[in-house]
Amino acid sequence: xxxxVTASSRSEIPDVRPEAxxxxxxxxxxxxxxxVAVQQADLHVGEGExxxxxxxxxxxxxxxxxxxxxxxxxxSGRLSVLGTSPKEARKRSELAFVxxxxxxxxxxxxxxxxxxxxxxxxxxxxRRVEEGERVLELVGLKDxxxxxxxxxxxxxxxxxxxxxxxxxxxxxxxxxEPYGALDEITRQTLQDExxxxxxxxxxxxxxxxxxxxxxxxxxSTRVVVMTPRPGKIADIVDIDVPFPRTDEYRSSPEFGNYVxxxxxxLKH
Ligand SMILES: Nc1ncnc2c1ncn2[C@@H]1O[C@H](COP(=O)(O)OP(=O)(O)OP(=O)(O)O)[C@@H](O)[C@H]1O
Numbered sequence: 001x002x003x004x005v006t007a008s009s010r011s012e013i014p015d016v017r018p019e020a021x022x023x024x025x026x027x028x029x030x031x032x033x034x035x036v037a038v039q040q041a042d043l044h045v046g047e048g049e050x051x052x053x054x055x056x057x058x059x060x061x062x063x064x065x066x067x068x069x070x071x072x073x074x075x076s077g078r079l080s081v082l083g084t085s086p087k088e089a090r091k092r093s094e095l096a097f098v099x100x101x102x103x104x105x106x107x108x109x110x111x112x113x114x115x116x117x118x119x120x121x122x123x124x125x126x127r128r129v130e131e132g133e134r135v136l137e138l139v140g141l142k143d144x145x146x147x148x149x150x151x152x153x154x155x156x157x158x159x160x161x162x163x164x165x166x167x168x169x170x171x172x173x174x175x176x177e178p179y180g181a182l183d184e185i186t187r188q189t190l191q192d193e194x195x196x197x198x199x200x201x202x203x204x205x206x207x208x209x210x211x212x213x214x215x216x217x218x219x220s221t222r223v224v225v226m227t228p229r230p231g232k233i234a235d236i237v238d239i240d241v242p243f244p245r246t247d248e249y250r251s252s253p254e255f256g257n258y259v260x261x262x263x264x265x266l267k268h
Pocket of ligand 1: 056058059060061062063229
């Protein structure tokens with residue numbers, strides 16, 4: 001694969017359409033050790049979308065997220081995020097990340113944990129407390145402001161991580177297998193909570209990695225299906241089902257058809 005891309009062409013895209021939050025054109029990533037992690041990825045993400053990424057282990061899902069988050073550079077192609085380079089978008093705090101590991105500060109109570117991004121930006125305390133209470137209420141933890149992370153269950157810790165990501169009011173939320181370690185009931189509850197928050201005004205687009213096809217079909221407006229390494233986008237499946245989604249949808253023939261459609265792409 002040709003990877004002759006200059007540093008400047010990597011991050012600067014003059015003809016960005018304002019409505020495209022992520023614009024990825026022919027993007028590739030070869031790590032310094034020669035591993036070809038991503039090849040020829042084309043993807044446009046619009047406002048208010050919910051995209052799930054599925055694919056076998058090692059197919060480059062996290063690499064795509066890390067490139068969008070400006071944590072690693074593409075080695076070919078063009079990528080813009082929120083109309084600018086990924087690194088610049090990250091600096092503007094319009095992009096937030098949630099990982100499977102909660103990475104909460106063990107010595108800080110919940111309000112201090114969720115407002116840490118604001119503290120680092122020098123936001124005054126009164127405003128921080130207001131914003132912290134807002135996001136803890138959003139995730140159903142408004143009575144837990146003074147509690148320490150060790151007093152919480154796994155599902156509650158994940159809620160706190162989501163609250164911390166929301167505190168900056170991001171336009172783009174990247175979630176890398178956030179619910180992978182949770183039991184099925186907690187997982188479904190958190191799926192519904194996330195959809196409820198996202199649906200409130202759909203001012204934020206969510207990109208969500210999962211190994212679970214059922215989860216992808218339940219949450220998404222579109223499912224991005226990736227092939228094994230070198231990772232390519234094999235297909236993007238539109239999930240043409242209105243929100244809010246319910247348990248009825250989970251047990252409907254329509255849901256089963258979408259699961260089959262995504263699974264078929266994964267198998268080929
Ligand atoms: N920093 C790195 N240096 C070299 N190779 C890497 C690096 N990071 C990832 N890789 C390799 O790139 C490929 C894609 O990895 P990536 O983590 O993006 O896949 P993934 O689809 O997210 O996998 P998983 O579902 O297991 O998390 C893998 O072969 C991985 O070993």
